[in-house]
């Protein structure tokens with residue numbers, strides 16, 4: 209049973225894998241035995257992470273890609289197949305994080321809306337589309353979407369991010385209903401608040417410390433690694449269309465401020 | 476094969492509480508086996524001897540160290556005895572897994588008060604007692620992992636299943652609330668939700684003839700082994716920021732319209 213948690217020889221594509229949560233996932237995937245293709249716009253960060261992957265004795269591949277452009281996504285998939293031979297898992301983690309400033313709805317421009325939806329939601333769609341036929345033909349594959357707790361709840365003045373992340377959850381479920389019968393599964397990781405460069409612009413909507421998180425601490429990028437490995441591995445073969453929420457208990461609560469603990473006797 | 480070290484349960488002590496008989500609830504032995512394989516010492520608290528024996532056998536066969544005890548999980552004294560015995564034997568309790576659910580299907584207008592109370596007792600009161608007894612010890616230790624095995628019927632409805640659905644919803648809510656209440660004590664409380672499972676190893680073609688199986692997006696029933704690695708994750712140190720959550724491993728049922 210434990211062997212199922214190994215990724216020995218598997219090939220995983222991680223978008224946005226050069227920084228933050230993506231980087232932490234790549235590190236864990238490689239430790240568990242995977243070869244990893246890493247795609248993001250900037251070459252520098254992804255090449256650094258590829259070097260880390262290679263230092264663990266696995267193969268790494270840096271593919272500069274803008275996921276909001278479907279031609280670049282097709283190229284990313286073709287290059288991975290050429291260089292690494294197959295694709296077992298796709299992790300849609302790229303996200304327009306740094307540019308998401310909360311704003312009143314009447315101030316959100318068409319361009320901003322499109323840019324956010326194009327990267328977060330269309331990007332995930334393009335990547336899933338680009339690997340799906342291949343995965344269906346070989347009868348196996350796993351698609352993992354990184355959504356957000358903000359995709360499950362409303363957030364004041366944060367339209368683009370919440371809508372795109374909510375859309376990713378529906379992408380997961382629809383892929384699960386459609387491709388499951390062909391041996392291809394889709395699941396979502398739902399992170400709570402984990403300080404990264406990407407969360408800088410959210411500061412106003414986010415807690416500054418662990419005080420308002422039920423378990424009393426903020427998340428760390430390393431928290432996501434073992435979940436990515438689990439979902440990428442054969443250990444999760446019967447899991448499909450689901451989400452794993454990793455948020456220090458935030459979404460389990462949310463009915464009153466953290467720490468609000470009424471004592472009410474039965475009368 | 477490389478696996479993440481942080482999944483290992485080396486030196487952890489787990490209590491696995493299992494209800495029913497091997498015919499009615501086949502999960503417990505596989506849960507005990509998974510924890511033992513990951514390195515935990517396992518104490519099985521079962522209602523029936525066949526579940527206890529088979530769980531201990533499987534856990535030992537994989538190289539673990541397992542012991543069992545018979546108990547009624549709805550009885551407060553019995554539950555205290557389980558923890559006293561486990562502590563006497565292993566000195567600590569790091570992990571509690573509750574596989575306490577008696578299935579029950581009957582037209583709701585015909586359900587007797589006795590039946591309702593039996594279902595709520597075996598499925599909810601038992602989990603309440605086990606969690607409370609575990610939480611006290613875990614808070615003193617400053618660490619713990621609790622996993623409740625539930626059904627997708629914690630969130631979905633089903634014909635003839637109102638009482639059972641209510642019991643599963645209750646355990647899910649217990650899971651969420653305890654996760655908050657004990658979060659600062661370093662105790663994580665999560666659930667694994669199952670769907671249509673069977674331990675029979677039917678050839679895929681046979682299984683796919685069933686209407687129910689065609690309804691499941693992955694086109695097969697689950698096997699208890701399908702949830703084993705998730706249990707290892709949720710009971711390990713690598714699960715620290717995940718709490719108060721159900722993880723459904725059901726072949727895609729919950730994505731269904």
Ligand SMILES: NC(=O)c1ccc[n+]([C@@H]2O[C@H](COP(=O)([O-])OP(=O)(O)OC[C@H]3O[C@@H](n4cnc5c(N)ncnc54)[C@H](OP(=O)(O)O)[C@@H]3O)[C@@H](O)[C@H]2O)c1
Pocket residue numbers: 223224225226227228229230247248249250251253273274275276301302303304305306327331354355356357398399400401402403404405406407
């Ligand atoms: N940190 C949190 O608290 C949190 C919570 C919930 C969800 N998330 C999600 O987790 C994911 C990772 O976020 P993070 O916190 O790790 O922030 P991050 O460090 O900013 O990561 C975002 C990554 O996406 C890449 N990216 C952005 N636009 C892209 C595009 N058009 N094409 C390809 N790659 C692109 C970025 O690289 P380039 O700039 O080089 O392209 C960057 O590596 C995001 O989807 C985010 O929404 C994070």
